[in-house]
Amino acid sequence: MKKLDFWYEFASTYSYLTAMRIGPLAKAAGVEVNWRPFLLGPIFKAQGMETSPFNLYPLKGSYMWRDLTRWSELLELPKFVQPSRFPQNTISASRIALALDDKARPDFTREVYVAEFTKDKDIGDAATLFEVLKKLGHDPEALIAKSVEQPIKDKLRANTEEAMKLGIFGAPDFVTEDGELFWGNDRLEQALAWAKKQAA
Amino acid sequence: MKKLDFWYEFASTYSYLTAMRIGPLAKAAGVEVNWRPFLLGPIFKAQGMETSPFNLYPLKGSYMWRDLTRWSELLELPKFVQPSRFPQNTISASRIALALDDKARPDFTREVYVAEFTKDKDIGDAATLFEVLKKLGHDPEALIAKSVEQPIKDKLRANTEEAMKLGIFGAPDFVTEDGELFWGNDRLEQALAWAKKQAA
Numbered sequence: 001m002k003k004l005d006f007w008y009e010f011a012s013t014y015s016y017l018t019a020m021r022i023g024p025l026a027k028a029a030g031v032e033v034n035w036r037p038f039l040l041g042p043i044f045k046a047q048g049m050e051t052s053p054f055n056l057y058p059l060k061g062s063y064m065w066r067d068l069t070r071w072s073e074l075l076e077l078p079k080f081v082q083p084s085r086f087p088q089n090t091i092s093a094s095r096i097a098l099a100l101d102d103k104a105r106p107d108f109t110r111e112v113y114v115a116e117f118t119k120d121k122d123i124g125d126a127a128t129l130f131e132v133l134k135k136l137g138h139d140p141e142a143l144i145a146k147s148v149e150q151p152i153k154d155k156l157r158a159n160t161e162e163a164m165k166l167g168i169f170g171a172p173d174f175v176t177e178d179g180e181l182f183w184g185n186d187r188l189e190q191a192l193a194w195a196k197k198q199a200a
Numbered sequence: 201m202k203k204l205d206f207w208y209e210f211a212s213t214y215s216y217l218t219a220m221r222i223g224p225l226a227k228a229a230g231v232e233v234n235w236r237p238f239l240l241g242p243i244f245k246a247q248g249m250e251t252s253p254f255n256l257y258p259l260k261g262s263y264m265w266r267d268l269t270r271w272s273e274l275l276e277l278p279k280f281v282q283p284s285r286f287p288q289n290t291i292s293a294s295r296i297a298l299a300l301d302d303k304a305r306p307d308f309t310r311e312v313y314v315a316e317f318t319k320d321k322d323i324g325d326a327a328t329l330f331e332v333l334k335k336l337g338h339d340p341e342a343l344i345a346k347s348v349e350q351p352i353k354d355k356l357r358a359n360t361e362e363a364m365k366l367g368i369f370g371a372p373d374f375v376t377e378d379g380e381l382f383w384g385n386d387r388l389e390q391a392l393a394w395a396k397k398q399a400a
Binding site: 047057059060062063066067070074167168169170181183184186187190 | 247257259260262263266267270274367368369370381382383384386387390
């Protein structure tokens with residue numbers, strides 16, 4: 001089965017939309033998804049941006065919140081709630097995602113996004129992540145401890161460096177096995193079609 | 201029949217894609233399209249940008265050229281050619297578009313985009329616009345003369361000011377009769393569905 005790398009950042013609103021819809025679409029396309037969290041902060045900094053472009057360009061920001069509300073309705077997701085803080089600190093969530101095995105990562109990722117964008121929870125807060133892990137039947141203490149060990153820290157740093165090398169400048173992104181890069185939730189269908197075509 | 205305002209800038213690559221595909225899609229949705237050229241320059245300036253974000257953020261720019269090539273293949277458009285100059289001076293093309301009547305504007309717009317993005321023509325050059333008008337069976341001299349008269353100049357300025365008031369920050373955009381704003385070629389389907397839903 002052909003693989004598609006799904007690059008996402010826990011602070012990214014459009015990554016949230018993709019996380020909620022990629023599962024069934026990839027299954028229908030016969031494509032296996034590799035969930036790869038990374039940090040946008042260093043990537044924005046390298047482009048000369050000290051925060052999200054949605055904060056730097058307020059008109060674009062206002063539009064994005066409205067767009068997310070519309071998308072949430074179209075996808076029949078829980079009501080979208082503009083978070084009190086944006087972007088959030090996502091280091092802990094990203095590390096825990098990498099401390100989990102590949103099969104457990106998608107559910108954890110979706111649950112964190114739901115807390116962040118439909119319940120206005122602070123996902124930088126250990127208590128939020130503890131609750132998510134507990135709800136999913138994991139051992140929160142063990143995973144939170146594992147997530148701050150050096151190999152996991154290194155894994156997140158390596159992911160972010162790899163994203164940078166791929167020319168990634170925002171999130172979400174999709175990279176096919178032959179190295180084609182697609183940016184944005186609205187390119188998910190094109191990325192899956194590309195991966196499927198390569199598979200044929 | 202319900203109407204949809206299609207806001208476009210002649211320098212905008214994604215506006216080009218929309219111009220090439222909006223016709224049949226709008227017809228199928230039973231929506232009448234109002235083609236509204238405007239200038240992004242003053243809108244970028246108001247956001248603190250002296251040029252296109254695709255120039256300000258080179259990684260985003262490189263990605264965009266690749267994305268346009270892929271889109272052109274998917275839409276079966278002529279081979280996409282990255283223009284030597286970007287963004288181009290679009291004042292003359294925009295004024296001529298407004299000097300033409302509503303029925304003639306779509307064909308002129310598409311022809312200018314084809315010259316710009318598949319033949320590397322300078323659309324800021326009067327000779328390019330003259331050729332396009334001639335090809336379409338218009339009287340180039342009369343239209344070019346009309347396009348620099350005050351009422352047409354005022355119309356373009358008014359369009360740009362209206363775009364700014366609508367919260368437009370990039371192109372293309374779609375605005376429904378009930379005032380819903382959609383940004384980007386990849387929101388065309390959502391915009392048409394919204395307009396259609398309002399019509400029902």
